[in-house]
Amino acid sequence: MDMTFENTAEFARQLDATDPLASYREQFHFPSIKGKQVIYFTGNSLGLQPKRTAAYVEEIMEDWRQLAVEGHFYADKPWWDYHERLAAPLSKVVGAKPSEITVMNTLTVNLHLLMVSFYRPTKKRYKILCEEKAFPSDQYMFQSQIKFHGLDVSDTLVEVKKRDGEHYWRTEDILAKIDEVGDELALVLLGGVNYYNGQVFDMETITRAGKAVGAYVGWDLAHAVGNVELALHEWDADFAAWCSYKYMNSGPGNASGVYIHERYHGRTDIPRFEGWWGTKKETRFLMQPQFDPMENADAWQVSNAPVLALAPYLASLEMFEEVGMPALIAKRDLIVNYLEFILKEIDREVDSNFEIITPKERGTQLSVFLHGEGRTLFDYLMEHGVITDWREPNVIRLAPAPFYCSFEDMYRFGQILKKGIRET
Numbered sequence: 001m002d003m004t005f006e007n008t009a010e011f012a013r014q015l016d017a018t019d020p021l022a023s024y025r026e027q028f029h030f031p032s033i034k035g036k037q038v039i040y041f042t043g044n045s046l047g048l049q050p051k052r053t054a055a056y057v058e059e060i061m062e063d064w065r066q067l068a069v070e071g072h073f074y075a076d077k078p079w080w081d082y083h084e085r086l087a088a089p090l091s092k093v094v095g096a097k098p099s100e101i102t103v104m105n106t107l108t109v110n111l112h113l114l115m116v117s118f119y120r121p122t123k124k125r126y127k128i129l130c131e132e133k134a135f136p137s138d139q140y141m142f143q144s145q146i147k148f149h150g151l152d153v154s155d156t157l158v159e160v161k162k163r164d165g166e167h168y169w170r171t172e173d174i175l176a177k178i179d180e181v182g183d184e185l186a187l188v189l190l191g192g193v194n195y196y197n198g199q200v201f202d203m204e205t206i207t208r209a210g211k212a213v214g215a216y217v218g219w220d221l222a223h224a225v226g227n228v229e230l231a232l233h234e235w236d237a238d239f240a241a242w243c244s245y246k247y248m249n250s251g252p253g254n255a256s257g258v259y260i261h262e263r264y265h266g267r268t269d270i271p272r273f274e275g276w277w278g279t280k281k282e283t284r285f286l287m288q289p290q291f292d293p294m295e296n297a298d299a300w301q302v303s304n305a306p307v308l309a310l311a312p313y314l315a316s317l318e319m320f321e322e323v324g325m326p327a328l329i330a331k332r333d334l335i336v337n338y339l340e341f342i343l344k345e346i347d348r349e350v351d352s353n354f355e356i357i358t359p360k361e362r363g364t365q366l367s368v369f370l371h372g373e374g375r376t377l378f379d380y381l382m383e384h385g386v387i388t389d390w391r392e393p394n395v396i397r398l399a400p401a402p403f404y405c406s407f408e409d410m411y412r413f414g415q416i417l418k419k420g421i422r423e424t
């Protein structure tokens with residue numbers, strides 16, 4: 001629905017008054033700067049803490065105090081299979097079956113573990129396709145995996161480039177590259193939403209194309225989960241992993257979710273780095289030497305569940321269950337469109353030049369190139385209560401998370417930005 005926006009406090013407040021998610025803002029802890037609640041744009045980096053999270057963590061602390069080792073089996077939420085509670089709500093967020101989801105470790109670790117299963121280069125089929133300037137951790141992961149297999153990085157890693165003068169990747173260029181590499185392509189692994197420009201890739205089309213040439217297709221969903229609509233099972237993606245600390249609001253450095261398509265469950269011909277939490281629950285404590293895998297994605301589990309990390313994730317997933325992705329996406333579209341409108345208005349009012357480098361295929365992030373403005377403006381924003389982030393050479397990333405950002409925040413941000421440009 002197209003709406004005629006206005007750059008006024010009244011209009012922004014009106015949008016807040018009709019926002020079905022408005023009450024959730026109160027359910028998060030906001031930092032303050034100089035005694036004033038901040039305008040928080042960095043939910044794409046670290047989501048705010050939900051107020052209910054502390055109770056989930058305290059529940060584990062209390063069980064640990066009262067039950068000690070018995071908490072594994074006799075806590076209200078027993079620790080030994082605590083991770084299983086996350087699978088069903090998370091499956092709805094990423095569009096998968098609960099059996100295809102598990103939560104363990106952290107993101108880069110999980111991508112490495114998944115590459116053990118899904119990157120098995122042969123003499124002929126050994127190349128990996130990703131986007132140029134993928135998130136650095138992914139680049140290091142690719143390079144180290146390639147070296148681990150004794151291959152040459154420059155010959156193995158195929159990076160799809162943006163066109164000269166453009167800030168985004170064209171789907172047709174990715175598809176053309178997939179076709180070009182063809183039967184040499186072992187794996188397609190991209191970020192579902194790019195961390196720098198906020199672009200949402202056409203995951204369905206790219207997955208189909210990668211699989212059509214016989215490659216495995218996986219997704220790093222760090223910036224996609226809880227932000228954009230995902231249908232991993234329907235798209236037939238082979239695997240995916242994501243962190244929980246951005247839009248999933250589960251705390252710094254926290255546990256990572258994993259999706260593995262059900263066709264790989266119970267297969268003995270797929271290599272995997274294994275540990276005791278991947279074995280069948282019924283026989284796990286018989287302490288037998290042979291590995292007897294769980295029949296779902298939990299077979300990829302390695303160590304016993306880090307429940308103190310899982311508790312905040314469970315608290316957050318309860319909120320996603322209450323609200324649902326469609327409502328979050330509806331607010332996301334409205335708030336990001338309003339933010340874009342405000343930016344354009346300010347750009348007209350001041351002697352400056354912003355360029356929104358995020359393409360129209362976007363989630364909640366707008367990356368803004370500040371031509372002529374520099375770090376001083378960024379510092380001004382921070383000092384005046386706007387938490388955003390800076391990416392070299394001259395980009396600020398603004399991600400109004402629909403769970404807790406308000407339309408009035410967008411208006412107020414515009415006013416601070418305008419003053420900042422004039423004063424710095």
Ligand SMILES: Cc1ncc(COP(=O)(O)O)c(C=O)c1O
Pocket residue numbers: 106107108109135137138191195220222223243253
């Ligand atoms: C796209 C992407 N991939 C990987 C990572 C690395 O995550 P971790 O440090 O949890 O392994 C991040 C972290 O922000 C990311 O944004």
